[in-house]
Amino acid sequence: xxxxxxxxxxxxxxxxxxxxxxxxxxxxxxxxxxxxxxxxxxxxxxxxxxxxxxxxxxxxxxxxxxxxxxxxxxxxxxxxxxxxxxxxxxxxxxxxxxxxxxxxxxxxxxxxxxxxxxxxxxxxxxxxxxxxxxxxxxxxxxxxxxxxxxxxxxxxxxxxxxxxxxxxxxxxxxxxxxxxxxxxxxxxxxxxxxxxxxxxxxxxxxxxxxxxxxxxxxxxxxxxxxxxxxxxxxxxxxxxxxxxxxxxxxxxxxxxxxxxxxxxxxxxxxxxxxxxxxxxxxxxxxxxxxxxxxxxxxxxxxxxxxxxxxxxxxxxxxxxxxxxxxxxxxxxxxxxxxxxxxxxxxxxxxxxxxxxxxxxxxxxxxxxxxxxxxxxxxxxxxxxxxxxxxxxxxxxxxxxxxxxxxxxxxxxxxxxxx
Amino acid sequence: xxxxxxxxxxxxxxxxxxxxxxxxxxxxxxxxxxxxxxxxxxxxxxxxxxxxxxxxxxxxxxxxxxxxxxxxxxxxxxxxxxxxxxxxxxxxxxxxxxxxxxxxxxxxxxxxxxxxxxxxxxxxxxxxxxxxxxxxxxxxxxxxxxxxxxxxxxxxxxxxxxxxxxxxxxxxxxxxxxxxxxxxxxxxxxxxxxxxxxxxxxxxxxxxxxxxxxxxxxxxxxxxxxxxxxxxxxxxxxxxxxxxxxxxxxxxxxxxxxxxxxxxxxxxxxxxxxxxxxxxxxxxxxxxxxxxxxxxxxxxxxxxxxx
Numbered sequence: 001x002x003x004x005x006x007x008x009x010x011x012x013x014x015x016x017x018x019x020x021x022x023x024x025x026x027x028x029x030x031x032x033x034x035x036x037x038x039x040x041x042x043x044x045x046x047x048x049x050x051x052x053x054x055x056x057x058x059x060x061x062x063x064x065x066x067x068x069x070x071x072x073x074x075x076x077x078x079x080x081x082x083x084x085x086x087x088x089x090x091x092x093x094x095x096x097x098x099x100x101x102x103x104x105x106x107x108x109x110x111x112x113x114x115x116x117x118x119x120x121x122x123x124x125x126x127x128x129x130x131x132x133x134x135x136x137x138x139x140x141x142x143x144x145x146x147x148x149x150x151x152x153x154x155x156x157x158x159x160x161x162x163x164x165x166x167x168x169x170x171x172x173x174x175x176x177x178x179x180x181x182x183x184x185x186x187x188x189x190x191x192x193x194x195x196x197x198x199x200x201x202x203x204x205x206x207x208x209x210x211x212x213x214x215x216x217x218x219x220x221x222x223x224x225x226x227x228x229x230x231x232x233x234x235x236x237x238x239x240x241x242x243x244x245x246x247x248x249x250x251x252x253x254x255x256x257x258x259x260x261x262x263x264x265x266x267x268x269x270x271x272x273x274x275x276x277x278x279x280x281x282x283x284x285x286x287x288x289x290x291x292x293x294x295x296x297x298x299x300x301x302x303x304x305x306x307x308x309x310x311x312x313x314x315x316x317x318x319x320x321x322x323x324x325x326x327x328x329x330x331x332x333x334x335x336x337x338x339x340x341x342x343x344x345x346x347x348x349x350x351x352x353x354x355x356x357x358x359x360x361x362x363x364x365x366x367x368x369x370x371x372x373x374x375x376x377x378x379x380x381x382x383x384x385x386x387x388x389x390x391x392x393x394x395x396x397x398x399x400x401x402x403x404x405x406x407x408x409x410x411x412x413x414x415x416x417x418x
Numbered sequence: 419x420x421x422x423x424x425x426x427x428x429x430x431x432x433x434x435x436x437x438x439x440x441x442x443x444x445x446x447x448x449x450x451x452x453x454x455x456x457x458x459x460x461x462x463x464x465x466x467x468x469x470x471x472x473x474x475x476x477x478x479x480x481x482x483x484x485x486x487x488x489x490x491x492x493x494x495x496x497x498x499x500x501x502x503x504x505x506x507x508x509x510x511x512x513x514x515x516x517x518x519x520x521x522x523x524x525x526x527x528x529x530x531x532x533x534x535x536x537x538x539x540x541x542x543x544x545x546x547x548x549x550x551x552x553x554x555x556x557x558x559x560x561x562x563x564x565x566x567x568x569x570x571x572x573x574x575x576x577x578x579x580x581x582x583x584x585x586x587x588x589x590x591x592x593x594x595x596x597x598x599x600x601x602x603x604x605x606x607x608x609x610x611x612x613x614x615x616x617x618x619x620x621x622x623x624x625x626x627x628x629x630x631x632x633x634x635x636x637x638x639x640x641x642x643x644x645x646x647x648x649x650x651x652x653x654x655x656x657x658x659x660x661x662x663x664x665x666x667x668x669x670x671x672x673x674x675x676x677x678x679x680x681x682x683x684x685x686x687x688x689x690x691x692x693x694x695x696x697x698x699x700x701x702x703x704x705x706x707x708x709x710x711x712x713x714x715x716x717x718x719x720x721x722x723x724x725x
Contacts, residue, residue, distance in 0.1 A: 005431040036700035064568055064583050065717060075586060077567045078560045080613045087432045089611055101588040105570075108590040231445045236477050243474075245442045245592070274437045274473045282430060286438035286445075286474075299449055322588055336595050339449065397593045404597040409590045 006082070009215040010089045011143075012110035014103070014134055016126035017095035019118040020147040022073055024185035025092045026057030028206065031192040034081045035060065057185070074099055076106040083211065097126055100133070100369045101322035104409055107134050108395075112141035112213055114206070115166070119146050119158050119182070123165050129355050132371065135173035136318055136415050138391050142170055142178040143209045145191075150184040154197045172358060173417050179209045221283065223390040224305035225251040228338030229297050233288055241272070241288035242297055244339065247392035248385075249305065251289070252280045259295050260302045260383040261311050267292040300340035302383045302393070309385045309393055314377045316350065318387075318414055321366040323400065323407035327374075328365045333407065335378060337396040342380040344398065349374050353418060360418050373414055387411035433620055437470065440608035443571060443594060444474040444555070447606045450596035451553035454482040454606075455512070455546075457725065460492070460500040461671035462628055463557030463609055466617055469626055470608065471555070472507050483510040485554075487542050489534040490517045491652045491673040499629040514545035531652055535676055539724045543579040546603055553596060553604040556725050561613045562701070565717035571610045577601040579723030605725075614701050615694050622687040632690070634667045634682045645678030669701045 013021040026043075029035050035043075039060075046068060047056040059068060060079075067074050073094040081088040091106030107113060113134045117127055131142075144166060152158040163180045170178045181190055182201055189195035192207045204212065226248040233241045251257070255268050270290030271278045281287045289303060302309065321327050327346060335344035351360035353371040366372045387394030398408035430438075447454055456471060458464045471480055484504055504511045516537050520527045524544070525537045546554060560567045570589045575581060587595075596604050609617070621628065639646040640659040646666060647653045652675040655661050666679035667690075684690045716724075 008432045008435050037698045038700055064565065066584065074584060075568050077564070078611065079567060080561050080611070082613070082615070087613075087616075102586070105588045105590060109592070230442070231449055231475075233475065234478060243445060245438060273434070274441055274470070275434065284435050284438060285430060286441040334597075336593050339446070341595075391591065395591045395593065397588075397590050397595060399595055399597070404595070404599065406588045406590070406595060409588065 006085055006087045007215040008087050008089065009210070009213070010091070010109050010111050011114050011210070012091040012103075012107040012134070012139075013093050013116060014107065014113040014127075014130040015095055015116040016124040016130075019095065019116050019121070019124075019127070020185045021095060021116045022058035022060070022062055022092055024114075024116050024145055024147065024183070024191065024206070025079060025090055026060035027185045027188050027191045029060055029079060029081060030057065031188055032081060032207065034079075075102045086211065086215065088210065093130075095126055095130075097129070097369060100129065100320070103130060104133055104137065104320055104322075107137050107139060108409065110134075110137075110139055111215060112143060113139045114210075115142055115144040116147050116185075117144070117162065117166070118148050119152050119162050120148060122162050123169060125355060128169065129369075131169060131173055132353070132355055132358070133320060135175060135417065136320070136371065136411060138387065140176040141213055142175050143206065143213070144178060144180040145183045145185070145206055146180055147183055147185050149182045149189065149198070150187055154182070156200045174415070179204070181206055181209060221248045221390045223248040223309065223385050223393065224307055225249045225255075225257070225303075226309070226385070226390060226393050227251065227287070227289060227303040228340075228392070229299055229301045229303065230339045232298055239290070241270070241290045242303065243286065243288045245284065245286045246281050247283045248390055250280050250282045251287075251305065253278075255305060257291070257303045257305055258308055259297050260304055260309065261381045262295070262297075262301070264293075264295055266295060300338075302338065304383070309383045311381055311383055313381055314347070314375065315382075315384065315412060316373065316375050316414060317396070317410045317412050318371065318373050318418065319366070319398070319408045319410045321370050321372065321408050322368065323405075324368060326365040326367045327372075327408070332401065334399040334401055335376070335396050335410075336399060337382050337384065338393060340380065340382065342378045342382070344376050344378045347375040347377050358417055373418060384412050386413040388413065388415070433616065433623060436612055436616055437620070439592075439611065440467075440470045441474040442592065443606060443608040444471050446594045447553050447555065447572070447596050447604070448475075448481050450594075451604065453549070453551050454553040454555065455549065455551045456480070456482055456484045456555040457542075457557070458484045458486050458500065458504070459557075459671065460486070460496040460503070460629060461557070462617055462621065462632060463559065465499075465503060465626060465628060466620060467555060467557040467609060468503060468507055468509070469624060480507060480509045483512050485512040485514060485545060487538045487545070488513050488515045488517075489538060489673050490515065491534055491675055493629070493631055493648075493668075493671065493674050495629045495631045496671055499627070503627070512545070512549070514541050516541045519544065531654065531675060533673065533676055535673055536719060536724075539579075539719065539722050542725070543723045546579070551603060552598055553606055555606045555608065557609050558607050558725060559612050559614070559617070560610050563716040565720055569607065569610075569720070571607055572596055573605045573607065574598070575603050575605060575723065579603075581720045581723070583717065583721070615691070618687065618691045618694050622691055629671060631668045631671065634665050634685045636663055637666055637679065638663050639666060639679055646681070648674060648679060650674060
């Protein structure tokens with residue numbers, strides 16, 4: 001068999017608890033025959049054992065004992081599907097508010113969000129929260145499964161009312177596109193095959209919509225090339241190359257680059273990836289870069305082409321706080337940005353986001369799962385882009401100095417809707 | 419210079435992106451952790467992992483040793499491959515032996531033919547402590563099992579080596595952070611997002627060597643619990659079992675007494691890729707006795723500190 005050249009699409013499910021995210025993913029995998037016979041048999045056996053009918057599709061992804069006992073999703077399950085031209089990485093995310101950190105984990109690398117909501121309930125608070133986080137994380141494309149259509153007798157009126165409500169929110173949050181689809185995940189209507197119950201609907205099924213959208217928008221960027229130096233490789237016979245994963249614009253041999261924060265200009269003389277030497281490399285590739293001039297570049301430095309990023313020790317950022325203790329004024333933490341780790345102090349909480357109204361209100365602390373706009377001060381220089389311009393050089397995490405737990409996701413700058 | 423700028427950028431496909439991501443993870447863990455180690459079983463996944471590790475740090479030597487948790491119930495072809503692969507990578511090999519754990523009375527002796535799969539956890543955790551490792555690379559993939567599908571790429575283990583699936587660290591973007599306190603460690607899984615088919619397509623693309631038992635060959639087997647087990651030092655036919663000589667290959671490599679062979683005529687990598695593309699049964703379902711004990715066998719073992 002010829003090795004097919006496939007692209008890679010990463011998606012995350014988004015929505016409130018019990019609206020049917022896991023069931024939809026289960027249905028999608030079963031109906032596209034991505035599950036092996038023994039895996040399907042195991043789901044059937046587990047369904048019978050727990051007395052939830054012949055086949056509880058949510059058990060395809062809810063693999064932990066506690067998840068099956070409680071009938072909820074606690075953490076992200078990653079599942080994989082493949083068509084002749086595309087590999088899908090599916091992050092099935094939990095809907096409960098206390099597992100928002102896990103939802104953010106799944107959505108942070110997603111090209112698109114697959115929103116699942118119950119047609120009878122409309123947009124719940126947790127759906128708003130998830131969409132808000134997805135928008136903050138830079139997801140631009142939504143595919144919306146308006147689920148449980150069978151429970152409202154396939155009513156177009158009910159469908160349109162939910163779509164209306166969601167369109168308004170998606171517009172406020174600045175998503176670039178939204179494809180709503182009426183479905184019944186339970187019955188498999190409009191998931192893979194077009195439904196026969198919905199003569200008023202002539203759009204795509206969920207699978208058709210997934211196949212039609214653009215892969216790799218995770219790397220959407222408006223910056224020049226960015227290569228955070230991860231590791232310095234000493235070459236045989238002397239000389240060094242600088243290894244890291246490229247983001248932003250493509251990088252070419254012969255191109256002028258600036259080493260930051262030292263602000264030294266030099267020229268790229270070689271680009272090598274796992275598959276050999278190249279004249280040019282694109283975002284998402286791990287490459288070693290050879291430079292024309294001797295530099296003292298090391299881990300934590302950045303190679304960049306114009307337009308250059310910003311050098312800063314004090315900046316405004318949007319954070320999702322996951323810590324169990326509240327984040328307060330002048331708190332000290334560790335910050336990891338690209339390959340750089342530095343002490344950081346919270347200077348000020350500039351505002352706390354009200355999920356209901358999307359307004360930013362005054363506040364003096366962020367509690368678990370709050371989204372806030374803050375100003376931070378770091379000990380070392382950081383070389384950053386606005387998150388909306390580059391997800392790699394625009395993102396950071398905050399780390400508890402004692403437990404080493406990751407307590408916040410941070411994005412440089414402020415989203416347009418805040 | 420002028421001509422190079424006119425050339426189209428190198429086109430990437432899913433294997434390039436998976437390779438790049440794995441190399442990124444390998445470098446990041448080595449940079450953040452003090453004493454990493456790569457767990458190597460001689461199976462296809464750990465072979466790919468070692469291959470990627472060599473690429474990540476070339477032309478320098480691997481900045482960490484390779485460790486085999488040796489149950490003593492191996493296929494000889496796998497041990498042969500282990501030694502040649504480690505030599506090719508110029509890596510330092512540590513062998514942690516389950517037999518030693520048995521001899522020291524740390525685990526009960528299951529007898530010469532008894533299963534040793536679960537005993538490995540004790541040997542593994544002891545070796546991690548004894549060598550002071552703070553990170554262990556493994557070749558586990560999320561498509562293998564529903565508990566693995568839930569695990570982070572950098573997965574935290576407490577001072578008892580335990581995994582707590584309810585308290586995993588958030589893992590945002592590709593900001594893998596690997597700091598742990600003394601006594602704790604990380605498991606790092608650079609192949610998390612690879613499927614079995616990706617692994618085989620990559621092995622084919624890279625012209626990698628593998629243990630011969632992955633390719634179809636004739637072998638004496640007995641059918642036990644729906645699996646063909648290879649008759650040999652660790653599997654003796656039981657009363658009523660018929661020894662058959664069949665053309666088989668192994669889809670996974672584990673202990674000789676727990677790993678089933680599949681009927682196959684695939685003698686080349688491209689034939690294996692074809693076979694995997696059309697398979698109806700998962701690799702662990704087809705071949706692994708160790709996962710059949712209960713619905714959450716893997717989760718339970720992982721909580722205790724298993725691979």
